[in-house]
Amino acid sequence: MDIGFIVEYIPLYVEAAKLTLGIGLIGIALSLIVGLLIAFIQYFKIPILRQMATGYIELSRNTPLLVQLFFLYFGLPKVGIRISSEGCAIIGLCFLGGSYMAEAFRSGMESVEKGQEESAFALGFRKSQVVRYVILPQALSVSIPALCANMIFLIKETSVFSVVALADLMYVAKDLIGLYYKTDEALLMLVIAYLIILLPISIVAAILERRIRYAGFGN
Amino acid sequence: MAEQQVILEARNITKDYGGGRVLDGVSLQVHKGEVIVLIGPSGCGKSTFLRCMNGLEQIQSGQILLDGEVITEGKTDWTKVRQKIGMVFQSYELFPHMSVIDNLVLGPVKVQGRDKKEVTKEAEKLLERVGLLDKKDAFPRQLSGGQKQRVAIVRALILKPEILLFDEVTAALDPEMVREVLDVILELAADGYTMLIVTHEMQFAKAVADKIVFIDGGKVVESGIPEKFFTQPETDRARRFLNTFIYAKGGEKA
Numbered sequence: 001m002d003i004g005f006i007v008e009y010i011p012l013y014v015e016a017a018k019l020t021l022g023i024g025l026i027g028i029a030l031s032l033i034v035g036l037l038i039a040f041i042q043y044f045k046i047p048i049l050r051q052m053a054t055g056y057i058e059l060s061r062n063t064p065l066l067v068q069l070f071f072l073y074f075g076l077p078k079v080g081i082r083i084s085s086e087g088c089a090i091i092g093l094c095f096l097g098g099s100y101m102a103e104a105f106r107s108g109m110e111s112v113e114k115g116q117e118e119s120a121f122a123l124g125f126r127k128s129q130v131v132r133y134v135i136l137p138q139a140l141s142v143s144i145p146a147l148c149a150n151m152i153f154l155i156k157e158t159s160v161f162s163v164v165a166l167a168d169l170m171y172v173a174k175d176l177i178g179l180y181y182k183t184d185e186a187l188l189m190l191v192i193a194y195l196i197i198l199l200p201i202s203i204v205a206a207i208l209e210r211r212i213r214y215a216g217f218g219n
Numbered sequence: 220m221a222e223q224q225v226i227l228e229a230r231n232i233t234k235d236y237g238g239g240r241v242l243d244g245v246s247l248q249v250h251k252g253e254v255i256v257l258i259g260p261s262g263c264g265k266s267t268f269l270r271c272m273n274g275l276e277q278i279q280s281g282q283i284l285l286d287g288e289v290i291t292e293g294k295t296d297w298t299k300v301r302q303k304i305g306m307v308f309q310s311y312e313l314f315p316h317m318s319v320i321d322n323l324v325l326g327p328v329k330v331q332g333r334d335k336k337e338v339t340k341e342a343e344k345l346l347e348r349v350g351l352l353d354k355k356d357a358f359p360r361q362l363s364g365g366q367k368q369r370v371a372i373v374r375a376l377i378l379k380p381e382i383l384l385f386d387e388v389t390a391a392l393d394p395e396m397v398r399e400v401l402d403v404i405l406e407l408a409a410d411g412y413t414m415l416i417v418t419h420e421m422q423f424a425k426a427v428a429d430k431i432v433f434i435d436g437g438k439v440v441e442s443g444i445p446e447k448f449f450t451q452p453e454t455d456r457a458r459r460f461l462n463t464f465i466y467a468k469g470g471e472k473a
């Protein structure tokens with residue numbers, strides 16, 4: 001194990017980690033927005049949009065991110081649409097994550113008892129108010145474990161970004177292996193880098209889940 | 220006594236559900252200050268009738284009128300209508316993620332745009348009336364069934380509805396808690412609230428009702444003042460129904 005090599009190339013990994021995390025977080029934020037929108041479309045049963053949402057979810061969940069990225073990066077330029085590496089990565093992550101987030105929100109909203117909605121209607125609430133004040137707060141506490149799992153899943157998925165020529169962690173590791181044949185060192189640093197990014201997120205998620213599970217409402 | 224104005228009226232309403240006819244031409248008038256109790260066997264349509272009254276269920280034909288205006292035709296602003304028709308459910312349906320006081324204040328503030336401070340004061344007063352002021356910061360899961368239902372009644376009351384609908388509000392409660400909830404409703408009746416009540420508690424029905432409406436098979440079979448209905452029902456069907464509440468030794472029906 002060449003410690004000198006590792007120390008020398010740490011800055012490269014730090015830069016790559018920043019990129020991975022940056023694009024990962026933007027992708028997650030956009031996925032959450034898309035997911036919530038889709039969940040609302042399904043909840044309010046908006047015609048046409050609802051069918052489109054179903055189509056999108058099936059397409060997104062049943063194709064690998066790698067294929068989605070290939071399509072964005074190599075396919076779209078053939079019809080004259082050129083998107084930067086970062087753009088492809090963010091769009092791809094959002095396209096994939098949106099459907100998973102949507103399903104997490106939807107299952108949470110569906111878990112709220114029908115009577116809650118009815119009693120809110122009986123008090124004179126509009127449907128949008130029912131969602132905002134009654135359904136969503138209850139749904140979120142049910143959805144949080146799934147949402148956290150999705151976030152971790154999405155950050156891990158960023159490891160395929162190197163195919164669209166993005167200098168993320170995986171890209172740097174492969175680069176170093178190719179240039180110097182320092183396979184052990186490069187992969188060790190890769191694993192550690194992912195752990196440094198993901199462990200804190202996992203721990204926070206676990207704490208959050210436990211608090212929700214044991215707290216219930218109001219204790 | 221001068222005839223009071225009609226607050227809520229059903230005119231020959233029908234309701235189909237899953238291919239079957241649940242309500243088959245039911246008509247009913249509720250006058251201001253009147254307490255009407257709907258009774259009948261399970262599945263007779265009395266709860267459905269109640270749920271049609273505030274638009275939770277849609278009717279197939281007939282009309283429902285609130286203060287003389289048809290609310291089942293054309294564009295009805297149900298959010299306005301429902302503020303005038305309060306409803307209390309069998310399963311309480313308090314919002315579990317909010318404290319008691321927040322449960323009470325949410326409606327008036329968000330639906331009626333009233334001042335939060337003023338509503339909070341009013342909510343506290345009403346809570347005191349039902350003996351639950353010390354629970355105002357508790358969450359629903361920390362309350363007993365009877366306490367939850369009393370909070371639910373206050374939640375309906377605080378919107379100042381013209382009429383209150385009670386849908387088997389004691390059916391999920393232990394006998395002792397049934398009493399505390401029914402006492403609240405009896406008090407409301409004494410205060411002159413207009414109420415339409417679905418219940419299986421015959422003694423309570425006798426005590427609270429100005430009028431009993433007996434429903435079976437989606438139709439009003441018989442209606443009248445409780446003194447007469449419970450002692451000399453006119454129809455065979457009502458007599459048979461009332462007999463199911465009487466027990467004789469050895470399980471033989473009286």
